[in-house]
Amino acid sequence: MSTLIGIDLGTTNSCVATMRGSDTVIIPSSTGARTTPSIVAFAPSGERLVGQVAKNQAITNSTRTITSIKRKMGSDTKIKIDNRKFTPQEISAMILTQLKKDAESFLGETVKDAVITVPAYFTDSQRQATKDAGRIAGLNVIRIINEPTAAALAYGLDRQEPQKIMVYDLGGGTFDVSILDISNGVIEVLATSGNNFLGGDDFDQVVMQYLLEEFRKQYRFSLESDPTAMQRIKEAAEAAKIELSNYQKTDVMLPFIAQGKEGPINFQVTLTRHEFNQMTKHLVEKTKAPIMQAIKDAGIQVTDINKVLMVGGSTRIPAVTELVTSITKKQPFKGINPDECVALGAAIQSGVLAGTITDLLLLDVTPLSLGIETVGNHFAKVIGRNTSIPIRKSQIFTTNAPYQSSVIIHVLQGENERANANKELGKFILRGIRRAPAGVPQIEVTFTIDVNGIVNVHAKDLDTGKEQDITVEASTNLSEAEIQNAMRDEREYEVKEEVRKELFQIKQNALNLVEQAKAKMKNDKTTKKQIKPVMATLQKALKSDNKIDIEVATKELEETLAIV
Numbered sequence: 226m227s228t229l230i231g232i233d234l235g236t237t238n239s240c241v242a243t244m245r246g247s248d249t250v251i252i253p254s255s256t257g258a259r260t261t262p263s264i265v266a267f268a269p270s271g272e273r274l275v276g277q278v279a280k281n282q283a284i285t286n287s288t289r290t291i292t293s294i295k296r297k298m299g300s301d302t303k304i305k306i307d308n309r310k311f312t313p314q315e316i317s318a319m320i321l322t323q324l325k326k327d328a329e330s331f332l333g334e335t336v337k338d339a340v341i342t343v344p345a346y347f348t349d350s351q352r353q354a355t356k357d358a359g360r361i362a363g364l365n366v367i368r369i370i371n372e373p374t375a376a377a378l379a380y381g382l383d384r385q386e387p388q389k390i391m392v393y394d395l396g397g398g399t400f401d402v403s404i405l406d407i408s409n410g411v412i413e414v415l416a417t418s419g420n421n422f423l424g425g426d427d428f429d430q431v432v433m434q435y436l437l438e439e440f441r442k443q444y445r446f447s448l449e450s451d452p453t454a455m456q457r458i459k460e461a462a463e464a465a466k467i468e469l470s471n472y473q474k475t476d477v478m479l480p481f482i483a484q485g486k487e488g489p490i491n492f493q494v495t496l497t498r499h500e501f502n503q504m505t506k507h508l509v510e511k512t513k514a515p516i517m518q519a520i521k522d523a524g525i526q527v528t529d530i531n532k533v534l535m536v537g538g539s540t541r542i543p544a545v546t547e548l549v550t551s552i553t554k555k556q557p558f559k560g561i562n563p564d565e566c567v568a569l570g571a572a573i574q575s576g577v578l579a580g581t582i583t584d585l586l587l588l589d590v591t592p593l594s595l596g597i598e599t600v601g602n603h604f605a606k607v608i609g610r611n612t613s614i615p616i617r618k619s620q621i622f623t624t625n626a627p628y629q630s631s632v633i634i635h636v637l638q639g640e641n642e643r644a645n646a647n648k649e650l651g652k653f654i655l656r657g658i659r660r661a662p663a664g665v666p667q668i669e670v671t672f673t674i675d676v677n678g679i680v681n682v683h684a685k686d687l688d689t690g691k692e693q694d695i696t697v698e699a700s701t702n703l704s705e706a707e708i709q710n711a712m713r714d715e716r717e718y719e720v721k722e723e724v725r726k727e728l729f730q731i732k733q734n735a736l737n738l739v740e741q742a743k744a745k746m747k748n749d750k751t752t753k754k755q756i757k758p759v760m761a762t763l764q765k766a767l768k769s770d771n772k773i774d775i776e777v778a779t780k781e782l783e784e785t786l787a788i789v
Contacts (some may be wrong), residue, residue, distance in 0.1 A: 228336045229579050230328050231571025233372070234317065234341055234355065235311055235578070236295040236424060237397025237538065239263045240568035241324045244330065244576040249379070249569045254323075260564055261327070265319045265396075266290040267306045272725070273718065275323040287456035291316055293426055296398045298358075299351035314354050314703055315711050317640045322715065325362055339364045340571045340578070344399040345371035346592045349650050349680045356677065357703050361711045367578055369677035373403035374414055374519035374589050375570030376536040380561055381407045388417075388531035391519075393549055393557070394567075396511065396537035398424040404518050404523035404530070413588040416522035416611040418515035425466070425539040428505050432462035432496070435504060436477060439494045454482055469498045470541045502544045509544050516552055522611045538564055561618035588613055595672050595680060598635040598644035600625040607672045610640065614678060619671040622689075628660040632668055634684050634693075655684045657691040675779045719784060728772055735763055735779045743781060745789070752789040759785045 230252070238260040241252045254261045256277045266279035267289045274282065283290045297313040304311045312764040321341075329337045341364075341784065343355050352369050356762040373392035380390070387408040394401040401419035405412055436458050441447055449452040463478050482492045491569075520527060533549060535557040535687055542653040549557055553555045554702035561569075576582040591614050599622065607620045624632060632655050639647025658666050671683040683693035703711070742760045746753045763778035 227335060228332055229338045229572075230325075230336055231375070231568050231573070231575050232321065232324055232341045233375070233565075233568035233571060234295065234321065234343075234358075235260075235263055235396055235567075236293050236399060236426065237263060238564065239320055240565055241328055242565070242568040242572035243328065244572050244579075244581060249572045251565055251568065252275060252328050254327050255330070261320070261324060263295065263320050264290060265294070265316050271307070273319065273344055273722070275319055284456045284460065287452040289453050290456075293398050296422065296426070298354040299348060299565075308656075312703065312711075314358045315361060315714075317355070317358035318711065318715060321358055321362035321364060322719070325364060337363070337365050337620075338367050338574045338575070340368045340370060341366055342370055342372045342375045342567050343678075344394070344396075344419060344421060345373050345401040345403055345417040346399070346421050346646050347371075347475055347678075348421075348593065349678070350648070351421070352678050354703075356679070357708055360708055361715055363712070363715070368574060368675075369679070370571065370574055370587070371401070371403070371414070371417065371589055371592075371678075372567045373401050373417065373536065374405070374412070374587065375567045375574065376403045376534055376561070376653075377403070377407070377412055377414075378570035378573045378585075378587065379566040380534055380558070381405075381412050389525060389529050390532045390534060391516075391530050391553065392534045392536055393512070393516070393540065393545075394536040395539040395545060396424050397539065398422070400424060400425050400515065402513055403510070404519050404525065411586045412589065413613075414590045414611075415524070416519045417592050418519040418522070419592070420511065420515060423508065423511055424537075425463075426634070427508050428466055428539065428542065429459065429462045429682055431504050431508070432465055432501070435496070436462060436492075436494065440482075440492055443492070444483070444490060446483075446485075447653050448483060450673065451483065457482060465496055466501070466542070469496065469501045470543060473498050498543070505542075505544070509542075509548050512545070513548065513552065516549075518696075527553055530555065534561065534566075535559070536561075536563050536566055548756045569764045588675075589678070590614060591616070591674050591678060593638045593648075594640055595636070595638050595650075595674070597622070597670060598637060602644045604637055604639070604642055604644045604647055607670065608674065612674075614674045615676050617671060617673045619669050622668045622670055623664050624658075624661075624666050624668075625663055627663045629663075629666070630658060630660055631656040632658060632666075632684075633672060633683065636680070636682050638680075650680060651682075653682075653684075653693060654700035655686065655691065655693050657689060658686040659688045661688075664774050728770065728775075731772060731775055731779070732767060732770075735775055736768055738779055738782055738786075739763060739767075741785060745786060749789075755789050756782075756785055 231242045240260045251259050261276040262280040264279040266274040294316045322444040356366045373394045376392050393402045399421050400423040403417040404415045465475050477494050481489045483490045590611045593611045594606045595608045599605045608618050635652050636650040637647040667687040669685045673681040683694040759782050763782050766774040768780040
């Protein structure tokens with residue numbers, strides 16, 4: 226087995242880590258940073274950009290820059306760039322490919338195996354989409370684990386004293402809260418709750434709307450139709466949010482944001498922390514109900530919580546810390562980096578799976594109930610939320626119409642008693658059941674949830690023995706053929722990218738040589754007749770982008786410069 230890595234595939238930023246002996250190590254990005262922006266862009270030339278380089282050009286290339294793709298995982302969203310449509314899995318795979326490259330550069334070896342984290346409240350289809358993204362990126366995803374659980378691993382590796390902790394995870398696009406019990410090397414998740422559509426992006430959006438409204442008030446026209454201006458407003462909103470985590474006020478200054486009747490407009494506005502807290506209060510309050518639900522489902526009292534861990538960059542917002550403190554009556558533990566601890570925990574889990582860590586056991590739970598639709602739009606739960614995984618559980622159902630020869634098994638995930646209010650995971654038909662009056666046949670439906678939280682459903686007619694077994698595949702999941710095609714496309718792109726990089730380096734070397742030749746002709750005009758025609762040949766070759774022609778002409782110019 227190659228060196229395993231742990232990946233926090235985040236909405237805003239991603240992070241990768243590994244084990245070095247008994248220590249966890251953050252793997253730096255290609256730019257030397259400890260996290261990588263989860264951003265993908267396509268330059269007008271078609272070149273693909275990932276991470277910081279994609280973020281750097283977002284203002285000038287906003288319509289071809291993709292952010293927060295994690296929020297689309299498990300959906301049927303397609304992102305159209307030029308004549309190609311990309312799924313969220315494919316875009317996420319591009320981010321994972323970059324993280325894989327960075328890890329290979331850091332470790333000096335090929336990386337194949339990874340543990341990837343997901344929000345605890347991710348559905349089955351979202352987990353499967355994440356696993357598919359890993360496959361497309363050329364990774365063997367040996368385990369999917371929940372982000373709050375990973376954070377607890379990073380915290381609890383060396384802590385043997387029994388304690389109950391709450392992990393409050395507010396990232397760029399998702400929110401989770403988990404209650405865990407740590408005792409004698411066992412980390413057991415007691416309960417989890419959350420919201421897959423609540424995070425730092427929502428705080429940014431509120432500030433964006435404030436800035437746009439202030440601009441309208443001052444200048445009597447809107448910026449919404451200007452993509453470049455909107456990207457600048459978006460980045461300014463994020464920067465203001467971050468600044469207000471440390472200071473009581475911030476000045477937003479955007480020079481030349483638009484063209485007015487009297488010339489360029491320089492937009493400036495002051496935003497105080499109090500104003501920010503007021504406009505985002507509803508978002509902070511949205512995290513309160515999941516906290517109380519998780520505590521209730523864990524079967525404990527608030528006073529039983531020994532420690533609170535804050536995970537995710539958005540937990541740096543002072544109002545968030547104040548809310549958590551007011552509920553738990555405890556100051557959150559700040560001994561772990563909220564941006565890095567999830568990746569570190571994933572790396573620890575990889576160490577457990579590799580056998581380098583032997584005294585740690587992780588017991589996780591399924592975040593949502595699983596079951597099937599029965600007559601009257603009723604949701605019949607087979608496995609309840611916060612059940613420890615892996616698990617296998619069966620329940621007997623019957624027919625609701627006389628002499629049926631088949632039944633539709635409609636698999637759902639959620640908490641609502643009405644079937645159509647829950648998330649559909651998939652449908653399949655069990656055929657060949659014995660024809661009998663309604664209520665007579667006995668259909669055994671078995672749900673299996675593996676250690677990744679991915680669901681398998683088995684249905685069997687106990688009378689005829691007819692059965693069907695499927696891994697649930699929602700309509701938004703990629704088929705095996707689609708995954709294979711995406712993997713092939715990714716490999717082809719990587720080959721083309723290597724060729725492009727090689728050509729770029731060859732051209733750079735040639736251009737440097739041309740500059741040397743020009744300098745030599747300027748300083749020694751007697752050599753001009755010998756150098757100039759050879760240099761002209763190289764300059765012509767550079768326009769053709771023909772690698773062999775450039776290399777031949779470069780060598781000829783090198784030899785000419787060496788003898789004159």
